Amino acid sequence: MSKDDVVKAASEVAAASFGRTFGEVPVNFALMAEHAPGAFAGYGLMRDAIMRDRDAGGALDLKTKELIFCVLDTLIGQTEGAKAHAAAAVRRGLSVPELAEALVQVVMAGGVTTWNETGAEVLRHAVEVVEKAEAAAR
Known part of the structure; x- marks a missing residue:
């Protein structure tokens, strides 16, 4: 898997995470996704890990x-x-x-x-x- 594939997959996880909690990717994060996709992907993976409800393995x-x-x-x-x-x-x-x-x-x-x-x-x-x-x- 190439780095671009990893960034794309992680960006999809990030967008889905925002979608579950806010209904959409906030404007400022959409800007990040467009102009700094690797940063958006990394942030999104961290966000997805923490924004899990208890039934999905979150502690809180x-x-x-x-x-x-x-x-x-x-x-x-x-x-x-x-x-x-x-x-x-x-x-x-x-x-x-x-x-x-x-x-x-x-x-x-x-x-x-x-x-x-x-x-x-x-x-x-x-x-x-x-x-x-x-x-x-x-």
Whole structure:
């Protein structure tokens, strides 16, 4: 198998992994796939390995993993990533009070700036996700 074949196969695994959790490959990662396919392939294999639910051999459930990524992204100021992971966690059953508590932990570790720059927006987004889901269910 050639290196190009390996990159192609790993990129397919990466795209499928994003598809399972986000429904699509996020725009920034699609850009990586186009212009740095080897990096996308490598990242995708690592992502696929960690983003396994318990029934697929993961030690943590996907809701917890999405919450962890949400709070880590909040801590580093990666608002869009934090919002995406918060929404994914909510779709897997995370409640708004659980998210709020985790975001306050980020404030305790990273300071109030993490709340003002990212955390509040993430929580607002999660509330909107919940409200839309509730409205759709009616």
